[in-house]
Amino acid sequence: MKYDFAYFQKSADYVRSMIDFTPEIGIILGTGCGPLAEEVENPVVIPYGDIPNFLVSTNPDHAGKLILGTLAGKKVVCMSGRFHYYEGYDFEQLTVPIRLFKLLGVQKTIVTNAAGAVNTSYAPGDVVILKDHINFMGVAPTRGHNVEEFGPRFFDVSDMYTKALRDIAHECAARTSLKVHEGVYMYMCGPQFETAAEIRAIRVLGGDCVGMSTVPEALTAAQCGMPLLGISLMTNMATGVTTEKLGGAEVNETAASVELPFKEYIKDILVHM
Ligand code: HPA
Numbered sequence: 001m002k003y004d005f006a007y008f009q010k011s012a013d014y015v016r017s018m019i020d021f022t023p024e025i026g027i028i029l030g031t032g033c034g035p036l037a038e039e040v041e042n043p044v045v046i047p048y049g050d051i052p053n054f055l056v057s058t059n060p061d062h063a064g065k066l067i068l069g070t071l072a073g074k075k076v077v078c079m080s081g082r083f084h085y086y087e088g089y090d091f092e093q094l095t096v097p098i099r100l101f102k103l104l105g106v107q108k109t110i111v112t113n114a115a116g117a118v119n120t121s122y123a124p125g126d127v128v129i130l131k132d133h134i135n136f137m138g139v140a141p142t143r144g145h146n147v148e149e150f151g152p153r154f155f156d157v158s159d160m161y162t163k164a165l166r167d168i169a170h171e172c173a174a175r176t177s178l179k180v181h182e183g184v185y186m187y188m189c190g191p192q193f194e195t196a197a198e199i200r201a202i203r204v205l206g207g208d209c210v211g212m213s214t215v216p217e218a219l220t221a222a223q224c225g226m227p228l229l230g231i232s233l234m235t236n237m238a239t240g241v242t243t244e245k246l247g248g249a250e251v252n253e254t255a256a257s258v259e260l261p262f263k264e265y266i267k268d269i270l271v272h273m
Contacts, residue, residue: 003092005149010052011096012103015077019044019068023077025273026101026226027266030082030113030213032235032255036263037080040069048081055089055096057081072270077104084213085139086191094216095141098226099150108165108227108273110266111218114251115211116193116238118203119183124237124254126179127265128209129169130161130230133185133218134202141216142223151223160222165229165273172268178261183208185232187215196240210238229269233262 029036046066048056057064064081071078079097083089101109117126146153166182173180186207188194194202194210202210209232221228235254236246244250255262 003095003145003147005147007053008096008099008103008147011054011100014052015046015066015068015100015104018046021075022105023068024075024107025270026098026106026109027076027078028082028097028109028111028217029078029080030111030233032114032233032252033112033262034080035259036071036266037065037067037078039263039267040067040071040076040078043067043069053096054100055083055093057083058087072267074270074273076270077101077106082213082217085189085216086212091139091141091216092144095220098217098220098224102150102224102226106226108229109221110229110231110269111214112231112233112266113211113213114235114255115185115209115232116236116246117234117241118186118199118210118238119181119208120241122181122208122234123179124234125258126181126234127262128181128183128185128232128234129166130185130214130232131166131182132161133187133215134205134207135187135215135219137187137189141220151225155223157219157222160218160228161230162227165227168272169229169231169269172265172272175268176261176265178258178265181208185214185230186210188212193246194239199238199240202238209234231266233258
């Protein structure tokens with residue numbers, strides 16, 4: 001049994017041996033959100049490659065380091081660089097980050113991502129507090145052998161994007177210059193951006209934004225009872241909303257243009273979590 005409890009424990013044992021505190025909040029930083037990691041105080045930095053049974057980022061825009069320390073007064077474990085299905089991992093492997101957080105004693109997790117805006121009332125640079133997702137990819141990270149220590153095979157997802165944490169994110173929205181919405185995230189496997197027809201379909205189905213991450217982590221968190229806050233940064237209007245062609249550079253440019261207020265917004269949320 002490859003992905004049994006001992007498999008995950010091995011990663012956690014190693015990370016625990018490098019720190020002398022228990023991180024309270026886990027943070028997964030998505031595309032363009034990485035600079036927040038540089039603000040962690042007294043950081044213990046662990047390259048993913050050093051952690052047994054962990055994964056390595058293949059995306060050059062993702063740093064690939066676990067950073068543990070203090071941010072906004074909270075003890076955090078921060079993943080600078082995440083793993084995506086499009087990189088070629090098995091879906092089961094995408095459980096690894098959240099299960100590591102769980103074993104380290106993390107109580108709550110923030111997941112950030114870059115996403116395309118499907119809702120035409122959104123604009124690039126806006127932020128969306130995720131209230132739910134649509135996963136029509138036919139995939140689940142918890143498929144296969146169920147690791148009972150992380151929760152039951154069949155689990156509830158009605159508060160996956162935890163209401164109490166969304167409420168905090170809304171309160172903090174009053175103190176940022178960013179425009180903050182609440183919406184539904186549509187998960188697509190990528191790595192290609194969506195077709196214009198797919199975006200029209202996503203809109204009809206109730207998706208407000210679209211991206212290639214977060215859902216594997218959100219499902220893993222729901223199974224192990226980890227409260228989760230999902231924050232999407234709209235880096236572009238989705239395909240066909242404008243005539244603009246999409247590429248990784250545009251995504252990074254928008255993220256860079258709101259880097260400062262975005263970091264401040266996430267830190268404000270952390271203070272109040
Ligand atoms: N689609 C999917 N993923 C994304 C997008 C998009 O338009 N923008 C940033 N990540």
